[in-house]
Amino acid sequence: MAHRDVDTIIKDEILIEKLKKRGFNKCSDVLSSPNAVHLANYIDCSLSTADEIIKKISEKCRPPVVKVLDLLKTENDYLSTSLEKVDHLIKGLKIGSLTEISGPAGCGKTQFCMTISVAVAKADPDCSVYYIDTEGAVNCYRLLEIAENRTNENSELAKKILSHIIIVKESSVESLQERIDHLEEEIIERNVRLLIIDSVASPIRKEDDTRYGILMKLASTLKSIAESLRIAVSGAH
Structure with a gap:
């Protein structure tokens, strides 16, 4: 922080x-x-x-005060993706850690990110999901379809779920870094449980000479946020 x-x-x-x-x-x-x-x-x-x-x-x-017993209890805490096979393989999205979502273009990474954002927002109505879209790939109508599918076509409940998903768009490395650097207070205020960056790689592709350094800095900041605020962070590549 x-x-x-x-x-x-x-x-x-x-x-x-x-x-x-x-x-x-x-x-x-x-x-x-x-x-x-x-x-x-x-x-x-x-x-x-x-x-x-x-x-x-x-x-x-200062990071929130956490008792050792509470840390032990949350050491193995995961957020369910709502996808049975994925949860079986990786247990879900680990709290206090980064989960990398990688694959070739067009394989469904954004679809996966939208699905887990709906799953987390639906599982806990008191929490929020913070979704940073760097490619302009997030489709709000598709998000609504996913939410309706998870609520037996209950449009009102689906819209309530979506009200807990915050979407911001950042297209450059500078704006993405600026957003992440100032994110902690908003995470606390909005009770964010899951932070998604879709995608981390997109704005960095243009930075040929400094790409590795930028990526390492972003990863370090995101890891610090995940650990200190006890949230799950997922980044698509």
């Missing part, structure tokens, strides 16, 4: 300017400061202001 930009938490424009001018762009930069006195001297603010900055960022960035 500490890789968030400071301006997602600190809203005072003057403080944001002071922080960024001194290289405190990310929350991790502020948290790496030895103490409030050091930060106050470095960005030229009062000690109480520096203390408040550190306090606010610490509260927002």
Whole structure:
């Protein structure tokens, strides 16, 4: 969570300017400061202001407190895909982990992503699914068909399920990274249980020289989100 930009938490424009001018762009930069006195001297603010900055960022960035017993109980937690054979093979989508969905073009990866998003949203009406579409391949009418099929053609129930699936479109590497970097607060607020990126590879294909580095950075961020927020993350390739 500490890789968030400071301006997602600190809203005072003057403080944001002071922080960024001194290289405190990310929350991790502020948290790496030895103490409030050091930060106050470095960005030229009062000690109480520096203390408040550190306090606010610490509260927002710290992972939720989890007891060891609860961790043991959730170690083998999975979200069902609703596909019996898939669940039998891999148990489902592992909480706190990344599940890679790969295959050649046209093999049905987006169809699979839409199916599991409906399954998870239907299984827990209090949770949400966050679907990042990078190819413009998600068809809302097809999503409705899948939901209706899972509810015995109950259109009202199907629409209720779809109201828990958030779809956002990002077509470039920069916008995708920006979206993921600022996602944690929204995941918590919306009680997201499953994050889908369909597809991870699409916007990266254009970045020939830096493709591997970008992919590793995205994977690292997604893994951190999955582990710290205890959600399942699935990425199609």
